[in-house]
Structures are given as C-alpha cells and as structure tokens.
Amino acid sequence: MGDFLLVTIQVDLYDQLAENLESDLINTINKHNSKGVLIDISAVSIIDSFMGRILGNIAVMAKILDAQTVVVGMQPAVAITLVELGLSLNGVISALNVEKGMDLLRAKMYNGDNEEQIDDDNSDQ
Amino acid sequence: MAITKNRSMMITATNKVEIAIVREQDVVPLRNRVKDYGVKAGMSILNQTKLITATSELVRNLLKYGGGGKVLVEEVNNGRDKGVRATFIDNGPGIADIDLAMKDGYSTGKSLGLGLPGTKRLVNEFDIKTEMGVGTTVTIIKWKNG
Amino acid sequence: MQKNVLGGLKEYESKLNTIWTQLLLERGSTDGATEEEESKEFTSLFLEAIKLGGNSTDLNSQEFDKLYDLLTGISISRAKRGFSPRETGQYIISFKEAASKILSEIESEPAALYAANLELSTIVDNLTIMTFESFLKGREDVIARQTEEISEISTPVIRVWEGVVALPIIGTLDSSRTQIVMENLLQQIVDTGSSIAILDISGVPAVDSLVAQHLIKTVSATRLMGAECIISGIRPEIAQTVVHLGIDLTGIVTKATLASALQTAFEMLQLTVVKRK
Numbered sequence: 001m002g003d004f005l006l007v008t009i010q011v012d013l014y015d016q017l018a019e020n021l022e023s024d025l026i027n028t029i030n031k032h033n034s035k036g037v038l039i040d041i042s043a044v045s046i047i048d049s050f051m052g053r054i055l056g057n058i059a060v061m062a063k064i065l066d067a068q069t070v071v072v073g074m075q076p077a078v079a080i081t082l083v084e085l086g087l088s089l090n091g092v093i094s095a096l097n098v099e100k101g102m103d104l105l106r107a108k109m110y111n112g113d114n115e116e117q118i119d120d121d122n123s124d125q
Numbered sequence: 126m127a128i129t130k131n132r133s134m135m136i137t138a139t140n141k142v143e144i145a146i147v148r149e150q151d152v153v154p155l156r157n158r159v160k161d162y163g164v165k166a167g168m169s170i171l172n173q174t175k176l177i178t179a180t181s182e183l184v185r186n187l188l189k190y191g192g193g194g195k196v197l198v199e200e201v202n203n204g205r206d207k208g209v210r211a212t213f214i215d216n217g218p219g220i221a222d223i224d225l226a227m228k229d230g231y232s233t234g235k236s237l238g239l240g241l242p243g244t245k246r247l248v249n250e251f252d253i254k255t256e257m258g259v260g261t262t263v264t265i266i267k268w269k270n271g
Numbered sequence: 272m273q274k275n276v277l278g279g280l281k282e283y284e285s286k287l288n289t290i291w292t293q294l295l296l297e298r299g300s301t302d303g304a305t306e307e308e309e310s311k312e313f314t315s316l317f318l319e320a321i322k323l324g325g326n327s328t329d330l331n332s333q334e335f336d337k338l339y340d341l342l343t344g345i346s347i348s349r350a351k352r353g354f355s356p357r358e359t360g361q362y363i364i365s366f367k368e369a370a371s372k373i374l375s376e377i378e379s380e381p382a383a384l385y386a387a388n389l390e391l392s393t394i395v396d397n398l399t400i401m402t403f404e405s406f407l408k409g410r411e412d413v414i415a416r417q418t419e420e421i422s423e424i425s426t427p428v429i430r431v432w433e434g435v436v437a438l439p440i441i442g443t444l445d446s447s448r449t450q451i452v453m454e455n456l457l458q459q460i461v462d463t464g465s466s467i468a469i470l471d472i473s474g475v476p477a478v479d480s481l482v483a484q485h486l487i488k489t490v491s492a493t494r495l496m497g498a499e500c501i502i503s504g505i506r507p508e509i510a511q512t513v514v515h516l517g518i519d520l521t522g523i524v525t526k527a528t529l530a531s532a533l534q535t536a537f538e539m540l541q542l543t544v545v546k547r548k
Binding site: 045047075085086 | 170242247
C-alpha cells in the first residue's frame, strides 16, 4: 500500500508561500508515490479565497497523481467565514483531526473507488 | 479626531495608521495589524477572522488590479459599539462596472470570482468608490458585535 | 444685549434646589435622597456653565460638556432603574419651572424677564432632548443585553451519544442567531470530537428561504470541519413550504424526528441498537 503524507501548516501563508507549498507538495507526492495526503490546518487562523483555491488545487492535482487529500483540523471560525465568503472548497474532503483523517484515508483506500469521491463525505453507507 | 456622519449615526475614528502595500509580503503585517485592532475592539475570534479574511481579499484586489496602494486602519466608535474601519486605496485603472463586480460569480482575474460580494458579507459596512483611470477606494467597517 | 439675568440665579442656588426638589417630590418623579445629591450637582454644573459663558447660541460649546455628561449618566441610570419616560422628562422640566420661578422673583422688568426665560427655555429644552436620547440609549442597552442573554440560553448543544451532538433550535432563526448557533455547534464538535451533528428544528415556527439559507450555511460549515450534519424535526407544513418556495435541500440529510436522525447517526457510525432478550 502507498504511504500517507502529513503536512502541517504552521503559519499564515501569503500568496507566494502558498504557491510554493502547492508545488512542493505535488512533487513530494510524486516522489514518494503517496496514496494519501493529510493537510493539518489547525494552526491556520484565516483562509481567504486564494488559500482556498490552493487547497482545492492540491486536492485535484493529488487526485491526478492517484492520491487522496484530506484537510484536517479546520478552526470553527475559519469554517464559518469560508461559508459566509461563499467558498465551499469543492473537491476537498475534511476531517476533524489527524486521527479521523487517517481513518478516512484508510477507508477510502480499502473501498478503492477512485471515482465519485468529489463531494462524497460519508464513505460508508 | 475625525468625525464622519454615517447613516445618521456619529462615528468617531481614532488611532489611524497608514500601511503601504507594494508587494505580497506586505499582506501578512497588514493582517496582523488589523487583527490587533480587532482584538483591541474586543471582537470575538469569529469576527476577527471575518475582518482579517475581508482585509485579505481586498488587499489582494488592491495588489492584483490596482497595482498596489495603501491601507488605512482605524478604531471606530458609534457610541454604541466599537469596531475597526479599513480603507483600501489604489491608483489603478478603476472598475468599469461596479454593479457587475458586486455580483456573485463575477471576476476579471483568475480568482474564484467571489471577491467583492463575498467580502461584503463578512463585514457590516461596505462602500466602494471607483473612477476609471483614477483608482478605487473600498471602505469596510466591522463592528465588535456585528 | 441684555444684562445677564440668568447669571443672577447663581446667588439663589440653594433656593433653586429646594424648589426643584419640592416639585420633584410633588410629582413623584424622584426616588428620594439618592437623587438629591445628583440634583445639587446638576444645578451647580448648570450655573457654572452659564457663568463660564455658555448660552443658547451655541448649545454644543464646551462650557456645557460636564453638564451633558452628568445628565446623560442620570438619564441612563433612570432608564435602567425602570423610570418611565414621563418621569424622566419631568425631572428636567421641573428644573426649568423652578428656575423660572426664581427668575420672576429677581427680575421685575418684563422684557428682561422674557429674554431670560427664553434663554433658559432654549437651553433646558436642548437638555430635555438629550435626556430622551440618553434615556432611549439606556433602554437599548438593556434590550441589547437581554437579547444577548436570550440567544445564549437558547442554543444549548447536547451530547447525545459518543460522537453525536444535537442542537435543538427554538424560535426564529435570523442571521445573528445563526451565527451563534454555528459557533456553538462547531465548537462543541471540536471539543467532543463528534463527527455527527443533529440540528433539530421542531421549535422553529416557520422556514422561509432566508431561514433555509441559514440552515444550509450551518450544514456547509459543519462539513468543512469534517463532520456530517443532519437536520431533524421537519414538520409536514415545513416540508410543504420548502417545496413551494423552491428551496433546494437535496444536498442535506433531513429527518422528520430527532429519533430517526439519531437512528441515521447510528447507521453512519455503524452502531446497532439491539433489544435484550
């Protein structure tokens, strides 16, 4: 089985930094042939439309490289602000914390259906 | 102390700072400064987050479409509530059609096209003035209990 | 243009206070000794302002600042102690009467007396307006505080099972209330590590497109955090209006009762409830 990649974002990113993160992450996925990526954003205090788009891009790009992305630990205030802003982060799957994110990735792996996961949150029916 | 008349309510503004925005790196210090003002006004984490996110969106527009400019940050008080006012001033080309720009889903750039209307939802007062060839000024206020 | 008759009141300060207090007692618009000090201070600040040159041509001049501050304080405290607007108004109007009475004693020439009274009226009328503004503000503060208290007590988040929280919403859901509901719900989700939230709207009288929009926002925010949100307590008439208004709730898991929402939550968590033999 492929391994999982855990990325923790510790600082608030400005644009160039976020774009670097995007390319670094995609390269790392490719290099290690990772099957899952966990992005821990619990230390991130704001996500604006740019940052939201970067997260969406990572998910889609990772997908093309056959890796599943799960964003974990979003702060309540960040989630509410994103909704008010009108940003739904389509294509991004979330989990409450790293542990639950890991469970989610494992579940996805065993289910093995790579299609159709775009906005499917509950993997078990 | 500047006093502005607004919606028949007197708003007093204090502690004005001016921050020049020329590069992307200027965004983080600005966000921190705005956050300090929000904390000082006694805002909840949620309202701080909304204010900072709105600031972030607007300063991005200022850099992308206005080619940089400056941001004024002030504490405001309307006698009932404290808050933060931020004014984003650029000398860019201006916005051709304001109504269109304020519509959900419209954007001339490569962003998601929810900049202005989404930002407006995050704050309590939102005012935009633009003139072709002269520039654009956007003013927002977030009240502590707003 | 005229001699300062109003300034002459200064010498009759204690008499002015006596008459004023007398009037207030007769009209029952005071609660006694606690206010006597306030009234004395008011009189002295009023006379001080006149002495410093405060007059009706500029009611916003700084001579009046201290007086205004005191009056604002008095009015707000009266509003909070539950005085009626009439009683509060009487307070300041009685002052005018008392002052006017003394003026007619110390000035015999009609023209000068008239001018002094007019001056007094203009100043005190402005004070009356301020009194009402402050009084209303005092009331508004009370209302604002109560609103805050109500919204706090009315959004309890209940942990119904390991990993499942429920939030019954009672009353109308407006945007500020939605905000509080979302904040509480999401915070509880984080604190308890729950992956399922049930929003019960049995207590919501009506669901229009705005309320529906608020519900959809709450569900979206919950999902962004990585939890699922079920809406329960949808009564038949609410289902009808939702459809008639053309509101799209298809992306949301909805259940008729809290019981069936809990059932769904169990299924999602792969739990079964079995009856003991």
